[in-house]
Amino acid sequence: VTSAAAESTTETKAEGHTGQHRDYIGAKLGMWIFIFTELILFGGLFVAYGMYRALYPQDFHHASGELNVTLGVINTLVLLTSSLTIAMSITAIRLGKKVQAMALLSTTAVFGCVFLVNKFFEWKAKIHHGIFPSSPLLAQRPHGEALFFSLYYGMTGLHGLHVTVGVVMMVIMLVLLARNKIRNDDFIKLENAGLYWHLVDVIWIFLLPLFYLAA
Amino acid sequence: VSTAVAPAAVRRAEEPSFYASKGIASWLLTTDHKRIGILYLSAMITFFLVGMTLGFFMRLEHMTMGPTVMKPTTYNALFTLHGVIMIFLFVIPGLPAVFGNFFLPIMIGAPDVAFPRLNLMSWYLFMSGACIALTSLFTGGGPPDTGWSFYVPYSVTTGTNVTMAVFGAFVLGFSSILTGLNFITTMHRMRAKGMNWMRMPLFPWALYATAWVQVLATPILGITLLLVILERVFHLGIFNPALGGDPILYQHLFWIYSHPAVYIMIIPAMGAISEIIPTFAHRTIFGYKAIVMSSMGIAGVGSLVWAHHMFTSGMSQIAIITFSLLTFLVAIPSAIKIFNWVSTLHRGSIELRAPMLFALGFIFLFSIGGLTGLFQGALAINVHIHDTYFIVGHFHYVMFGGTGFAFFGALHYWYPKMFGRMYNERTAVVAFILMFVGFNLFYFTFLVLGMMGMPRRYYDHLPNFHGGHLIATVGSWILIAGLLIMVYNLVRGLFHKVEVPANPWGGVTLEWTVPSPPPVENFHTLPVITEDPYHFNPVQPVAKETP
Numbered sequence: 001v002t003s004a005a006a007e008s009t010t011e012t013k014a015e016g017h018t019g020q021h022r023d024y025i026g027a028k029l030g031m032w033i034f035i036f037t038e039l040i041l042f043g044g045l046f047v048a049y050g051m052y053r054a055l056y057p058q059d060f061h062h063a064s065g066e067l068n069v070t071l072g073v074i075n076t077l078v079l080l081t082s083s084l085t086i087a088m089s090i091t092a093i094r095l096g097k098k099v100q101a102m103a104l105l106s107t108t109a110v111f112g113c114v115f116l117v118n119k120f121f122e123w124k125a126k127i128h129h130g131i132f133p134s135s136p137l138l139a140q141r142p143h144g145e146a147l148f149f150s151l152y153y154g155m156t157g158l159h160g161l162h163v164t165v166g167v168v169m170m171v172i173m174l175v176l177l178a179r180n181k182i183r184n185d186d187f188i189k190l191e192n193a194g195l196y197w198h199l200v201d202v203i204w205i206f207l208l209p210l211f212y213l214a215a
Numbered sequence: 216v217s218t219a220v221a222p223a224a225v226r227r228a229e230e231p232s233f234y235a236s237k238g239i240a241s242w243l244l245t246t247d248h249k250r251i252g253i254l255y256l257s258a259m260i261t262f263f264l265v266g267m268t269l270g271f272f273m274r275l276e277h278m279t280m281g282p283t284v285m286k287p288t289t290y291n292a293l294f295t296l297h298g299v300i301m302i303f304l305f306v307i308p309g310l311p312a313v314f315g316n317f318f319l320p321i322m323i324g325a326p327d328v329a330f331p332r333l334n335l336m337s338w339y340l341f342m343s344g345a346c347i348a349l350t351s352l353f354t355g356g357g358p359p360d361t362g363w364s365f366y367v368p369y370s371v372t373t374g375t376n377v378t379m380a381v382f383g384a385f386v387l388g389f390s391s392i393l394t395g396l397n398f399i400t401t402m403h404r405m406r407a408k409g410m411n412w413m414r415m416p417l418f419p420w421a422l423y424a425t426a427w428v429q430v431l432a433t434p435i436l437g438i439t440l441l442l443v444i445l446e447r448v449f450h451l452g453i454f455n456p457a458l459g460g461d462p463i464l465y466q467h468l469f470w471i472y473s474h475p476a477v478y479i480m481i482i483p484a485m486g487a488i489s490e491i492i493p494t495f496a497h498r499t500i501f502g503y504k505a506i507v508m509s510s511m512g513i514a515g516v517g518s519l520v521w522a523h524h525m526f527t528s529g530m531s532q533i534a535i536i537t538f539s540l541l542t543f544l545v546a547i548p549s550a551i552k553i554f555n556w557v558s559t560l561h562r563g564s565i566e567l568r569a570p571m572l573f574a575l576g577f578i579f580l581f582s583i584g585g586l587t588g589l590f591q592g593a594l595a596i597n598v599h600i601h602d603t604y605f606i607v608g609h610f611h612y613v614m615f616g617g618t619g620f621a622f623f624g625a626l627h628y629w630y631p632k633m634f635g636r637m638y639n640e641r642t643a644v645v646a647f648i649l650m651f652v653g654f655n656l657f658y659f660t661f662l663v664l665g666m667m668g669m670p671r672r673y674y675d676h677l678p679n680f681h682g683g684h685l686i687a688t689v690g691s692w693i694l695i696a697g698l699l700i701m702v703y704n705l706v707r708g709l710f711h712k713v714e715v716p717a718n719p720w721g722g723v724t725l726e727w728t729v730p731s732p733p734p735v736e737n738f739h740t741l742p743v744i745t746e747d748p749y750h751f752n753p754v755q756p757v758a759k760e761t762p
Contacts, residue, residue, distance in 0.1 A: 056459070
């Protein structure tokens with residue numbers, strides 16, 4: 001029977017549905033659990049990728065060569081930098097520098113948009129060349145290559161959706177910052193948004209080698 | 216539980232019941248966990264009655280050979296809908312969403328869950344998912360006919376409205392994840408002062424184990440269902456053998472969620488039984504720690520047994536034997552619970568009230584369900600009974616005889632607390648007896664029919680199965696009669712104005728220290744816990760004769 005755990009839980013007590021909720025550790029715990037669920041959501045696709053890459057190693061090798069490594073690396077740099085700027089934004093609001101925090105957060109949102117624009121042109125070029133699920137061109141190529149591109153569209157698509165949600169979330173955070181709903185003594189929302197954005201970043205770090213560098 | 220602060224069992228004037236504020240908006244915009252629990256309850260009872268009606272017609276179809284009341288395509292739609300509604304809208308969310316929401320914060324001495332607004336959002340997601348799933352019946356290419364498991368390749372090629380139904384299930388999964396996340400955080404952060412983990416009552420413990428399964432397994436269902444949608448809309452080919460994909464991958468991904476989902480259904484039910492039995496045996500629970508550990512054990516081992524649904528799919532021998540072994544292992548923690556409940560009853564002062572009857576019914580029916588599950592874990596027997604009525608009988612014993620009876624037992628147990636009213640005890644007992652007799656007549660016959668070789672999901676049957684089908688159909692009528700009497704009795708009780716004391720059964724967990732129904736704030740002063748749970752000595756039952 002441990003009483004230490006009970007002691008620590010009762011100190012920061014949330015006030016429930018009628019009062020203001022100020023349990024930071026609880027809010028972060030909830031966000032971390034949500035991040036686990038996101039990892040597992042992508043995990044299903046990583047399992048599919050692993051299985052088909054094991055079945056069709058040659059096809060994956062060939063298909064991967066058709067992706068534009070330069071664009072992939074640029075996007076990686078964009079996302080990594082954006083993770084830095086959102087982390088800096090959290091530090092700024094913690095120090096009470098509201099304008100700086102908003103500027104850094106806006107930069108993050110812009111980087112997110114740059115990533116999406118890049119991705120859009122990448123997809124557009126591929127589709128223009130007749131490479132998309134169930135396309136006549138892919139139907140003539142080996143099964144493994146078609147599956148590679150199906151997974152490519154599926155996984156980068158789901159990731160792109162997460163980037164989009166992240167950008168929307170940052171706009172909401174900007175509004176909350178402007179209205180002083182996020183302050184130097186109450187910035188858990190921004191911190192949780194940062195956690196989410198790092199997750200988006202981390203998933204991309206795995207997608208880059210699996211798709212662009214597999215050749 | 217003895218508390219340092221004297222519990223306020225009598226309602227104070229300044230603490231109105233949580234029903235006090237009126238108006239539809241006060242319900243639809245509520246963040247009170249108790250009201251959200253009531254919202255879930257009313258929705259789920261409705262869905263349950265719809266699912267039951269579908270089942271009734273399926274049974275009616277098998278009353279005679281050949282077409283009786285419907286066409287084969289209607290029958291396919293019915294078993295799909297019956298499965299989708301009962302599984303996704305009743306048994307999976309059932310106990311956590313209704314009784315978890317209502318009682319978890321009260322039982323751990325908290326004013327609400329950790330994220331009250333997220334909790335309301337979960338309810339809206341649940342209702343949206345339910346609406347999407349139900350709309351799929353009347354739009355697109357007609358009601359889905361794939362069975363609730365949406366197996367590829369048929370779910371990708373059929374012209375019925377699978378896309379929408381699958382999307383509904385996806386949204387329901389999201390709701391389930393958020394509820395689980397909320398409960399875990401609540402239990403980590405909001406237990407009353409002095410309530411360390413090993414002083415937490417067993418229903419919250421069961422919800423804790425369940426919540427982890429909800430959080431960790433449901434995303435896999437999410438991605439699987441998303442892939443089915445992408446497959447149908449964009450023809451990705453991940454599950455399509457013609458494009459190099461593998462349908463078995465779908466089965467793995469589906470059951471990686473859907474087997475643990477069985478434990479999402481049963482663990483909270485076991486938690487509720489662990490509350491009912493000590494209260495009506497007036498005796499402390501036997502083996503508290505063993506029950507806690509077995510809940511966590513079931514959640515852990517239960518997540519590693521999924522492929523026992525696929526023994527006939529052509530997996531490797533090593534995989535089959537491994538999963539068979541793990542399946543046998545998961546029986547151990549379940550059996551530990553049964554032994555502990557029986558030991559609690561031993562030398563207890565047993566009081567056979569309606570909730571207790573349901574709890575005893577649960578032990579009997581769940582034991583049959585669990586043991587027939589072991590038949591299927593055995594590889595040779597599995598081949599014989601795969602896809603027969605034996606499977607259907609087995610999972611109805613577990614899900615209906617187990618979770619369903621526990622749900623209704625919990626409803627009878629906590630009814631006076633939730634509504635501040637009382638049902639008629641004698642009618643409740645009559646309803647239980649009808650349900651119990653009808654249930655066994657119905658589903659035990661299914662076990663026998665399955666052993667004889669009756670395949671599941673068939674529209675028609677051969678003459679040698681006819682006697683069995685007739686018995687099962689009659690059983691279904693008795694069962695439904697019992698269910699209807701039960702629902703009538705519970706609804707009627709709401710309109711019968713009586714004063715219900717705070718602790719009608721002589722229970723010792725925290726919810727019995729607050730007035731019935733509880734005030735908005737749950738506790739006037741947050742309780743301080745100084746003892747382990749389930750101390751019965753000082754408690755006197757104050758049950759009154761029911762109307």
